[in-house]
Amino acid sequence: MISVAVLGCGYWGPSLLRNFAGSPCFRLVACADSNADRFERLAWRYPGVCFTTDYEQVLHDDAIDAVAISTPAATHYPLAREALLCGKHVLVEKPLATSVAHAQELVQMARCNGRTLMVDHTFVYTGAVRKIREIVEHEELGEVYYFDSVRVNLGLFRHDVNVLWDLAPHDLSIMDFVLQRQPVAVSATGGAHIVRPMMDVAYLTVYFDDGLLAHFHCNWLAPVKVRSIIIGGSKRLVLFDDCEPSEKVKIYDRGIDGVTSNDLYKKLVQYRLGDMYAPTLDTREALSVACEHFAACIITGQEPITGGAAGLAVVRLLEAAERSILQDSRKVTL
Amino acid sequence: MISVAVLGCGYWGPSLLRNFAGSPCFRLVACADSNADRFERLAWRYPGVCFTTDYEQVLHDDAIDAVAISTPAATHYPLAREALLCGKHVLVEKPLATSVAHAQELVQMARCNGRTLMVDHTFVYTGAVRKIREIVEHEELGEVYYFDSVRVNLGLFRHDVNVLWDLAPHDLSIMDFVLQRQPVAVSATGGAHIVRPMMDVAYLTVYFDDGLLAHFHCNWLAPVKVRSIIIGGSKRLVLFDDCEPSEKVKIYDRGIDGVTSNDLYKKLVQYRLGDMYAPTLDTREALSVACEHFAACIITGQEPITGGAAGLAVVRLLEAAERSILQDSRKVTL
């Protein structure tokens, strides 16, 4: 059993506690948070766990093998860095860090120290996203033309990061995992309306070198919750609607047939309406799958699916997006 | 009664014929199209109407007061220009022209000749859009923060214009009519996948000077039909879902309350979940309302709601968007 501690038990920490407590691979031993008020309800629920406001004590406790960091984004880097220095395996909430330089340093440190560094890109561990990856990998979509994501809500405002750093990591990590392709440029735009200059509405475009286009709409100020991704290909299209209670993934056997550019001025392009198919999905809780994977990587030494490199890839896109916004939305080459 | 002729009876022309034939204000007298094959079914349906392949004859017929132009986009300018020169009142399908210079010339000519020039921005005449205009005008939304539009489908491919010129005029004209505000800049991006270099997926951003942001997603390659507009304001939000059979317009009494930037680091922003309300809408066919308005403007000399100026405003945005795309998606000032 891997002894694990959770750092930060605000919004996401309690879910980590619950999953580690319920996992056969981990022994949950400690939880640190600077705000002791948060311990009350939790301490009662996890009687054997040491709750403390002293992060240092946890990080330097040799009996602890791994830590999961779910503190504000700005503290991910310093805490993960110290944890790695102390020889811990580290699971960090997204984003891995708030700059490419920091993310790179963490990746480097984990590699040198032979420790597992994993980013909690939770969606990658859902049955839906794993199924979509499988579909794309088997080239069922044909050539992939575009990836369009909408993640909007009238919801929780974060005060540590803007809407782009809050919501886009989910969809960027899905894109990275599903497409397995290197983007070449990024542009972004957004608006700050409620608590200036904190951006609360943002649009992000990611460019690939063969015409593939990815686009992301992130919005804290929408009247309804939307969580949808469309991936359009030459043979089929996928719609992932995470707000559907079931049938979250639909595959449309629709496409565009037999067109050459000569036809262009002669006739309308022919398109084909085909069957739709919604595969059964693994319904295990994604975070539980992620925790198991973290354990497996610690034990075997393999690189996690959402390891430091995957975390860095997402931070790289976010940093480029920020730069684009500062430079009047121009396209920033990666 | 105003005697009217329809030029072009391909996709949209038959709807114009049907509405003019059924209108108490118009007498439908002629229909011209370069393709006589299209006349067969129509001639039988409209026995008193003269069907001809000779546009010139129609334009120079003094017995005709007005023409409606529904030919390919590139011919809108020359046909509208000649019609105005011949002293006709002109209704043009969107877009008014394919360049700002041409659109300006048409506006100028109509003004000098004292003729009515109207663009068929049909959506502006729907009950839904008129209701939304009313809501915005009465400041029920508070400060308007953003306008987000999605118009996607696996549908008809046009061979005369790309997806931006095909689909965006609908939403740009709605935006123009509803917000009544002057944009300051535009950026756009897109991809051509099926019949290169014809763009089939596009994203367009329109900037205003006070933080208001408008964004448009136009796509010919989507698996499902989506026609939605969200307008977010400080007091309320509007969702216009044109694919809903009823309740197309929903007003959400949700908002963000009592936040100052001092609160930023102290607490989460408070948001308010309130009632939702879907007003009854006028269900008359929009094109029929538009035709009546065209007649009223001809008779009274008033400027149409979607007159030359409105048509020019849309073309200005589209032309700037094209320039942005050619210049690597940089922001183009208007």
Place this chain on the structure above:
Amino acid sequence: MISVAVLGCGYWGPSLLRNFAGSPCFRLVACADSNADRFERLAWRYPGVCFTTDYEQVLHDDAIDAVAISTPAATHYPLAREALLCGKHVLVEKPLATSVAHAQELVQMARCNGRTLMVDHTFVYTGAVRKIREIVEHEELGEVYYFDSVRVNLGLFRHDVNVLWDLAPHDLSIMDFVLQRQPVAVSATGGAHIVRPMMDVAYLTVYFDDGLLAHFHCNWLAPVKVRSIIIGGSKRLVLFDDCEPSEKVKIYDRGIDGVTSNDLYKKLVQYRLGDMYAPTLDTREALSVACEHFAACIITGQEPITGGAAGLAVVRLLEAAERSILQDSRKVTL
């Protein structure tokens, strides 16, 4: 070409006119209605057709081969009877007649006279229902357990028949066509609220001898339009949602596995969640398919899919349902 006349051009008649006029198999020659006001718009649209208020003249015109009857329900029997006597082939709007005795007489007459008698059970000719029939026929559902239909709306009130006779024929004809099974009993209940004693809400249950149960909810007073049928089987289930713009038919590969009654007190029944699949459907207009089928049956002498026998089966169920309502909703054996 078969020369055809339409009797009655109120609600459904204009659709018949349009389809016969557009059909390569028919020559539309006449249209009769007691209300001449209805001719105005139609006569202009169908210039070669004789419009008359004299039904007799049409029925006795030897140049007419077939008639389509879309008059109020109570007149179906006398008009169809006379048409058959005059040697016409007859297409009758549903219901075939308002009593079993009358329906039987029509079936008998058509058989003796060697004329085609077809009931316009339009839904049977939709791509959706034909696909469902195919699925059931190939035993893809396993044993069929139940058939549940909901057809509700805030809509047109009929003054010639109550909600049961107005709406249930659609679903009863679908059931008859899809299941191909003989029901053994019927019970029904309902309420009259708006124009007493005209029933505006009704529930109908149809019993089969092996536990199969069919149930129908018909309602003129609902806030939203619902048109759904669920067919539950031991291996798969079908959902037909006619209000969906696409994916009207969904097949759920869900079922109940390996259960014996011994398990009953030991464990919960296991059910299986499987894939869902929405086949592409033929999107031709159902009435056009029906008209072609009418022509084919006239020419070849074959019995129509929705011939007199099918029409009689529906009337038999409706008559039994009426009797059940009069007898305090008791089960009426067929």
Place this chain on the structure above:
Amino acid sequence: MISVAVLGCGYWGPSLLRNFAGSPCFRLVACADSNADRFERLAWRYPGVCFTTDYEQVLHDDAIDAVAISTPAATHYPLAREALLCGKHVLVEKPLATSVAHAQELVQMARCNGRTLMVDHTFVYTGAVRKIREIVEHEELGEVYYFDSVRVNLGLFRHDVNVLWDLAPHDLSIMDFVLQRQPVAVSATGGAHIVRPMMDVAYLTVYFDDGLLAHFHCNWLAPVKVRSIIIGGSKRLVLFDDCEPSEKVKIYDRGIDGVTSNDLYKKLVQYRLGDMYAPTLDTREALSVACEHFAACIITGQEPITGGAAGLAVVRLLEAAERSILQDSRKVTL
């Protein structure tokens, strides 16, 4: 603080434990279940609580003021009876008992002993149902014409009760609470397909003396989850869709205007399409509201909203429905 014990911790018991543990009004002291395997996870979560397989010990423990019973339906009566005899206040999961005689005896005993007897008709405590009650109470619907409920799923099979006793109590209790009217008769039908003779599909009709009709569809074998109630009135209609993530209650301002029976043969009934309105709802967990209400009733002695009488009313309807099914679905007078 009221000291409370939970009897039965299978499906629903854990929710009771969680709510009593989190309530400021209760001190959770014990939990009994005949199956000790269920204690493992729970005992760890509720360290101060005594877990035992000995129901008697709990019922006879004078330190316990109240018990909540969530055991199989057949044991509700004997356990509730003994608990009342031991002077406990009692909260029973639905149904209160499996016969009217037993339910009456419990009501009687609670009254004589001055103890609170409450049935856990949880839905009555949702924000949605309380809002609907308010709307009906204020006569916003006008005259109520019908109540139509659908509760279907491919879900958990119960082995202690059939689908009618499992699902209908929810909707019957909502009907009872919302309409506050006495039904006069009941009829029901159903089918047993999976584990004969356990009914897995059922339809239930409840009659009132003024034409009001209530109908319930309960189904364990449906491909999709539906939880909807429509209440139709002369002025407005309510749609309660419990599967909607938000806007669960919609009020349609649609109705039928100015109709007299003379109009019947002259013209179609006029109906009015009006606004739709979705009020904000209290989103507190219903069971938590129910537990607070149970505490308040114990303290003040007031009759619970879902007291013994309400539980008896539901059992009366279910017993009559069973009788109807045994008697070939005939209408059973209450």
